Amino acid sequence: MxxxxxxxxxxxxxxxxxxxxxxxxxxxxxxxxxxxxxxxxxxxxxxxxxxxxxxxxxxxxxxxxxxxxxxxxxxxxxxxxxxxxxxxxxxxxxxxxxxxxxxxxxxxxxxxxxxxxxxxxxxxxxxxxxxxxxxxxxxxxxxxxxxxxxxxxxxxxxxxxxxxxxxxxxxxxxxxxxxxxxxxxxxxxxxxxxxxxxxxxxxxxxxxxxxxxxxxxxxxxxxxxxxVHIASPYDDQILILNQKLNKTYVAYGKIGMQKRALQAEQDSNAEVYSKANAVKRSVSKSSRFYKNKSWDLVDAVEDNEVVIKDIKEEALPNELKGKTEKEIKAYVAKKKQERATIKKEIQELNEKRKTYVAEQTKTKTSNGLENAMTKAIKEQAKKKKYTWD
Structure with a gap:
């Protein structure tokens, strides 16, 4: 119970x-x-x-x-x-x-x-x-x-x-x-x-x-x-990378700036709740589930939501206004590469964080059931041909 x-x-x-x-x-x-x-x-x-x-x-x-x-x-x-x-x-x-x-x-x-x-x-x-x-x-x-x-x-x-x-x-x-x-x-x-x-x-x-x-x-x-929130030696590094990750987002269209502000607001909500929660949100933002094609030009281009040559000038952020199609494509491609690099670094640090947290909690009886369930789930996953990367 x-x-x-x-x-x-x-x-x-x-x-x-x-x-x-x-x-x-x-x-x-x-x-x-x-x-x-x-x-x-x-x-x-x-x-x-x-x-x-x-x-x-x-x-x-x-x-x-x-x-x-x-x-x-x-x-x-x-x-x-x-x-x-x-x-x-x-x-x-x-x-x-x-x-x-x-x-x-x-x-x-x-x-x-x-x-x-x-x-x-x-x-x-x-x-x-x-x-x-x-x-x-x-x-x-x-x-x-x-x-x-x-x-x-x-x-x-x-x-x-x-x-x-x-x-x-x-x-x-x-x-x-x-x-x-x-x-x-x-x-x-x-x-x-x-x-x-x-x-x-x-x-x-x-x-x-x-x-x-x-x-x-x-x-x-x-x-x-x-x-229970378990702090790790990797938390600060992940949070710094999260700030860098936010800078790779290129807000466009009518809701772009509003959604970018929402992103920052939810980062703040997570951090106010706890530092560990902010770290977990940062990890989620580095996952394949965090997509923002409705307002971020990098995700929109990658998911074929928009074609750069069709974007109207007024829909572009200030840093891209007056730029040629070639210049916009280069800018978006650069942000995409930066984002991929940052996400990879966050995921690598998170693996170390998970190992550290597991070591800190394995001897605590309050987490015993959770550890037992995790083990059972992994075993059943093999039987059901379900895997994790």
Missing amino acids: KTSIKTLILGLTLVAFTACNANNKKTPQKALAEVVKPEKHPEKNKQYIKVALLLDTSNSMDGLIDQAKAQLWDLVNELSYAKCGDEKPNLKIALYEYGNDRLNSTEGYIRQVLAFSDDLDEISKELFSLTTNGGNEYCGHVIQTSLNQLNWGNNPDDLKLIFIAGNEPFTQGKVNYKDATTNANEKDVTVNTIFCGNYNQGVSTHWKDGASLTNGDYMAIDHNKAT
């Missing part, structure tokens, strides 16, 4: 291993409650890991929100190394809050905070904006709402996961959780439950049953337990 919300991340990775055999599954039936069109993936046969986080934001859940802020980057970093065969799946995260009196009662005290997004800065911003207030927590209702509203798509190779966390009985509300999980099965979505409290209490209030109906994982956490 006394594990941290890192169990969420480990459970997520554990469930993810089944994706490698997705090609052998039958295409799931279309859900009766579907209200969105199937998603069309731009890349043929490209896999997606889709994660919906459903967080209880009632009065007693301040600790849960706090831990979620701390563990977002752990989740991203863990999944960034995932491979299934030769594929490296993309990641999309959605966020819901429920059980808060400030939310609409006619909608079950539920709010979609963010639809599926790969914008890690936006996800961080929304997590840090969450606040708690007393309310009614309807688990079945919020699961069903996320199934209805989110674009889960119909690609059988996609890994589709719901993580719902809270501390009230799973049976509350007008929507029966068994009906919601039946709908989840129809959409090939796995529901994982995190009970904030005593393990056996979560079992008796049907949180375990809510997970087992979709072959998901049930976990119990001490949501009021302070997150």
